Amino acid sequence: MFDKVYDVIVVGAGHAGSEAAAAAANMGSSTLLITMNLQNIAQMSCNPAMGGIAKGQIVREIDAMGGYSGIVTDRTAIQFKMLNKSKGPAMWSPRAQSDRMRFAEEWRLLLEQTPNLDFYQEMVSGLLIENGKIKGVKTSLGLEIKSKTVVLTNGTFLNGLIHIGEKQLGGGRAGEKASTGITADLIEVGFEAGRMKTGTPPRVDGRSLDYSKMTVQPGDENPEKFSYSDKTKPLSEQKDCHMTYTSAEVHDLLREGFDRSPMFNGRIKSIGPRYCPSIEDKINRFADKDRHQIFVEPEGWNTVEVYVNGFSTSLPENVQFKALRSVAGFESVKFFRPGYAIEYDYFPPTQLRHTLETKLIDGLYFAGQINGTTGYEEAASQGLMAGINASLKVQGKEPFILNRDEAYIGVLIDDLITKGTEEPYRMFTSRAEYRTLLRQDNADLRLTPKSFDLGLASEKRLKRMQEKEKMSNSFVEFFRETSVKPEEINPILETVNSSPMKQQDKMFKIFSRPNVTLDHMRKVKAVDEYILEHQLDTEVLDQAEIQVKYSGYIQKEKNNADKLNRLEEIKIPENFEYDKLKSLSFEAKEKLKKIKPRTLSQASRISGVSPSDISVLLVYMGR
Template sequence: MKFDYDVIVVGAGHAGCEAAAAAAGLGSRTLLITRDMNNMAQMSCNPAVGGIAKGQIVREIDALGGWMGRVIDRTTIQFRMLNRSKGPAMWSPRAQCDRAQFVRVWRETIEGIPNLYLWQDTVNQLLLDGQEVRGVRTQLGVEFHARCVVLTNGTFLNGLMHVGSVRFSGGRMAEPAVTGLTEQLVSLGFTADRMKTGTPVRIDGRSVHFEELTEQAGDVDPHRFSYLDNVRSELKQLSCWTLYTSPACHEVLRSGLSESPLYNGSIKSIGPRYCPSVETKIMLFADKTQHQLFLEPEGEQTNEYYLNGFSSSLPFDVQLRALQQLPAFRDIHLYRPGYAIEYDFFDPTELLHTLETKRISRLFFAGQINGTTGYEEAAGQGLVAGINAHLRCHSEDETFVLRRDEAYIGVLIDDLVTKGVDEPYRMFTSRAEYRILLRQDNADMRLTERGYRLGLADDYRYRLFLSKKQVCEEVTNFIRSFSVTPERVNDLLLRLGTSPLEHACKLIDLLSRPQVKFTDAMNGIFEFREIIDAISANYRNEVLEAVEIDVKYGGYIKRERLVADKISRLENIRIKGRFDYASIQSLTIEARQKLARINPETLAQAGRIPGVSPNDINVLLVLLGR
């Protein structure tokens, strides 16, 4: 019996769900294969989404028509906008989710998408025709054929877990690892390596003395991740809690270091620098007497809590005794210890910007298989891989690639395929040179048009986008044309600590002052209040936020746009296949080697390859006759 599909997606984590939903949503007959249909889009580590730069990625996924933001908004139990004290380029949404509800809503979503089919099984072999993928074979011996295959295996490829000296195979606690795929891909010439990540203990909230903790409530005026106006969480909003480790806690942790697989040589894989284990923190920062921890609820209807900041692979008894040194945890009961996990990944420089592999045609990689860490980074890659797998099935020429000045997802993928990884890749605002352009508030303005032209963003989303855009223009035109006189606003200005007016001015000039907020003007200028009250309450706050950012930061935004446009000229100079780099003696040896290995698409990408100097780029420009 032959089973034929356009696209097969292997793995139903955050990358796999977005990839399958995108391919099917665009019209491809899609099969999503997962070993456990009850664990789709499982939050293996923290039951939270978003944060610095990661929140921007989720909003970009939503603006393009992806699903992660909508699922979050239905399952949120706490929302916070981080970095409000900094500039808007740094504002980042973060939501605590109900872990069980998140999985339930994702499965409900997947099962409701036409053209999308599910199969519960384990894929352990690719079917090939020369240098082109033709399908997969599963552990049950079933063969599925497809025009494109997307691998999103997460931490399951030869996964090995550690708790002290105890080691066992698995891709996640109580879930077996996947074998066979890595070995086949390596035999085909792919470069594989090992990475390591970890997760903290899970705690029974009934054993916690909450009176010893500091409460951290969510925002009183929470935003949403999705730009749609018809998605809301009906769940009870819960608080997180903060506490600190202590010298006594550190002493217990140090006593167990000889049994830590991180320190006794059992783990040799590359670990995350920016999310270290607690034993790594006490060694790297030996002068610190305490480290902050966050106790976060796992859901509305459970006593389970996640201890953010206490990732560990120490023996269970060491973890327990260390936590018992903290007053709030003196009677603590654990559901399970923290553990470390090692897994296979592949060199992402062997991918195109579409996330199709260079070695095997029509085969795509997305998520932790590319050396990244984080739900958001995985989902962003999955969306792009799913879109391009669909396009590859139906067009030989059309591709979907996001530029670095267009989206954090574009920065993420360009970094992976151009620079590769030497540790688990995590997105930060500092990785984006155009972060003033790539704000969380304007992802819809940047990307919804593209999502709509592609066919992923639907008519309803597009109408909302056009309506919001029109209202933003109306508010902007009003404040540009409306005049205010000294007698109307000077009392307000003096109260706000800014100099009074001597002559009438346009409202936009007044609002450009950092001391004057839009809310101040709304309270003091009746006409401004009238135009704001006329805006639909569903997106009134987003309109005000967007316009205020444009007014107060317009100069910086324009300047960064000019720089991005200048650099984009090099993005338009395509060089793939035009040079035999090994024969260009005027290039440095390192540049020749790296340009030949990565074979960049454009001159701008060539300039971002580590080891390729500006002088090397000038050599290529001369050879191009420029």
């Protein structure tokens, strides 16, 4: 293997690296996955869960694109919940608790069964770069392994430094050493680097907890699953999570150690995730609150290890222990390990193209926390896209880019390379201007055809998706074409305090009313007969209900997307000379030269580029 020139080398085997390696290998590229420890492939470094608000949509998109995250999550889940069910379907977000050990095992087994994929365990300590092109990697043993492209997915390992109170330990994760050498090589060839931080809570012994003092948090009564494939099934049995609260006493005990917290005494100067703050941050920032939620999450079916979600901290271990023992249900708690903060190198993502290839080095791709993101799902989606594009580059094919109206993955990558990030980037539904189009229920309809064209989705999967689309569209047409009489529908409308009908009307109009659900419509004989006759499953029924009830919003967003996509079609040459446009503002010129947007639409999203600047470009491009 050492004398071979690989098509793709993936450095790091976290969520980004695992998806990158799977995508490249499944597209036919000879791929090598290098990691410092093959036992820790796709390790859940933080909480044992996948999905959540907006993140669940990303996992569904990864699955529709032929990635493995959804399949692995389904096969190793211990609980499933659809979050935000009380809100509109654009906000529904699937989330699953996972068995941490089984999750990593399942990922490794899937990767080992993937053709074209080799593995090697060692630290990559440098990059082989010649004349602005990547040629391979150097390892800590002095080996040089050649490749046509390289995908860096180093997570928190680049010069990683762990903090627990006053103590500092070099490491990329608890019990694992940091990775050195790559940052220096990249800076030497002109990359800009920065530091970020993240944190994790203590892990505790579940046998030492009193669950009777906590609130039970069960899974959904009828759990769904992440993957659209028939390779997985919904859970038939689930494990409960629990919830408890901190208190004023807990906060006082924690404050005693604030002067020893590296995040408060200035020893950690890098920026942490705003939306997943440490317990110290929460107490400091929300001083008016006398309690905060703590979610008690089991780490698997059989282990007693428990993750204390909401208690992320870098305080000294004795302060953590004393304070946690004052939380209801934790009075006799035993630690498996204390919480800690970790600092690591990242590279501002404005240095990348939409393909996640670096602008400076041809054939070099970055994915995951190296780009300033936080979260397994955000990392996995970038790994998938980097693996796809590295493989396409080797094959001499056009790059693959998802637009903002096509996927949350498109929003994520466009945000990163257009706006950059100075704090760990986390995806939210509010970041997507087309979230009614980008729902978790239709990710397969949006992306399976694209995945099939790339060679990732099978023909069987494409046909399954097309059948679902055809059946749901036909059901919607049934509502548009079929009328219902007042005497049949009014008794149903009465039960939901909806205005009665005075004359016969199309069922689509009735079904569109906000408080009328499919369950209500099924009481109309013709509807129930249609469902039984065509054997419509839950996926088809949900899809049809959303298409009917939100048709106005969906059409409005499609129209808005079409308008903006006209700007997306106006390409800007890569080496365009912005300085020659005298009417552009100085700030716009500086930002445009740095970001090098590929389209006028992307240029319009750059902070500091005004509408008048876009008008200048539009006039010039028109010529």
